[in-house]
Amino acid sequence: MEKMEKNKKKFNLGIxxxxxxxLSASIYASRYNISHIIIGQLLGGQISETHSLDNYPGIEDISGFEFSQKLGRHAKKYGVQIISQKVRKIKKEEAFFRIILENKEEIITKFILLATGTKRRKLNVKGEEKFLGKGVSYCATCDGFFYKEKNVGVIGGGNSAVVSALYLADICNKVCIIYRGEKLRSEPFWIEKIQKNPKIEIIFENNVKEFLGKEKLEKIILEKPYQGEREINLEGVFVEIGSYPEISYASDLGIISDEEGYIKIQKNGETNVSRVFSAGDITNGSNKFRQVVTAVAEGAIATEGIFEQMEKQK
Ligand SMILES: Cc1cc2nc3c(=O)[nH]c(=O)nc-3n(C[C@H](O)[C@H](O)[C@H](O)COP(=O)(O)OP(=O)(O)OC[C@H]3O[C@@H](n4cnc5c(N)ncnc54)[C@H](O)[C@@H]3O)c2cc1C
Structure with a gap:
């Protein structure tokens, strides 16, 4: 057993x-000389799949992908190893944590930083699974080009739906935003752009009931309370109805979350579990304002908190 443990990678911090x-946590950890590793499936996270990032102070109008690459390069510059794997489980064993990866590799760390963001919400309506990749998508930037000059829909009324619709309007013939509310919940900056775009139509107060087609998506059925159903012909539909935290991989740790499932953190990023910190969209921090600017700030704060605890333990 001891011999097996000797072969495992060991770090002070597992991000x-x-x-x-x-990535922000890693940049700070490197500068504090904390030995650490990042395990993350998608370099750059959600923003890497976003058309444009235009509200990060000091960087004007950059694509989400380019921003992610820059952030990744910055972290790697200090020598961190990034493993592109899914974490299956984290187990707490007296003085350390055992991080078990999808490929069964195990990594041993003294501290843990949970920064796994959120997962896209699904509509959970008939046909959604069947037409996944055949007309139904959760990422306009990734899949929008497959619908060049076609008629598409975007489901949702928040920032991500509105930004996706604007992106798709540059590529597609027509974009129809379908939202169950009576007015968009996006920043006024984006709403103005939507209103000025002749390719974009908005259908309010309608729910999607079903996706229909033979091999590929051909149409969707909408339902308006008290007014019945109607069909719209669409070749692509992008579901942008928000996200939720998913931390089942850390379920053995006994972490306390809020009523919506977001990890409760203290001012320094610490959770209720000793030596487990958290940062970014997955937490209830930053007044629940989930943006790149708040995620990078929380990453930096948590690393500082970890450093302070490491110093005390010396
Ligand atoms: C369409 C869209 C547009 C947006 N536009 C903007 C914008 O214009 N401006 C802005 O500031 N914000 C924007 N955001 C929000 C922004 O993307 C997030 O606030 C930010 O990415 C949060 O960063 P994070 O590191 O907390 O989480 P994420 O970016 O979600 O990163 C999570 C990381 O954890 C990894 N991961 C998840 N589960 C596991 C697991 N089990 N094992 C290993 N790795 C795992 C993921 O692969 C990823 O690497 C947008 C979001 C979306 C969806």
Missing amino acids: IGAGPAG
Whole structure:
């Protein structure tokens, strides 16, 4: 057993998540000389799949992908190893944590930083699974080009739906935003752009009931309360109805979350579990304002908190 443990990678800190929070935490950890590793499936996280980032102070109008690459390069510059794997489980064993990866590799660390962001919410309506990749998508930037000059829909009314619709309007013939509310919940800056775009139509107060087609998506059925159903012909539909935290991989740790499932953190990023910190979209921090600027800030704060605790333990 001891011999097996000797072969395992050991670090002072294991950062789970390679998005803005995890990468920012790594930059600070390197500068504090904390030996650490990042385990994250998607380099750059959610923003890497976003058309444009236009509200990060000091960087004007950059694509989400380019921003992610820059952030990744910055972290790697200090020598951190990034493993592109899914974390299956984290187990707490007296003085350390055992991080078990999808490929069964195990990594041993003294501290943990959970920065795995959120997962896209699904509509959970008939046909959604069947047409996944055949007309239904959760990422306009990734899949929008497959619908060049076609008629597409975007489901949702928040910032991500509105930004996706603007991106798709540059590529597609027509974009229809379908939202169950009576007015968009996006920043006024984006709403103005939507209103000025002749390719974009908005259908309010309608729910999607079903996706229909033979091999590929051909149409969707909408339902308006008290007014019945109607069909719209669309070849592509992008579901942008928000996100939720998913931390089942850390379920053995006994972490306390809020009523919506976001990890409760203290001012220094610490959770209720000793030596487990958290940062970014997955937490209830930053007044629940989930943006790149808050994720990178939380990553930095948590690393500082970890450093302070490491110093005390010396
Ligand atoms: C469409 C869209 C547009 C957006 N536009 C903007 C914008 O214009 N401006 C802005 O500031 N913010 C924007 N955001 C929000 C921004 O993307 C997030 O606030 C930010 O990415 C949060 O960073 P994070 O590091 O906390 O999480 P994420 O970016 O979600 O990164 C999570 C990381 O954890 C990894 N991960 C998840 N689970 C596991 C696991 N089990 N094992 C290993 N790795 C795992 C992921 O692969 C990823 O690397 C947008 C979001 C979306 C969806």
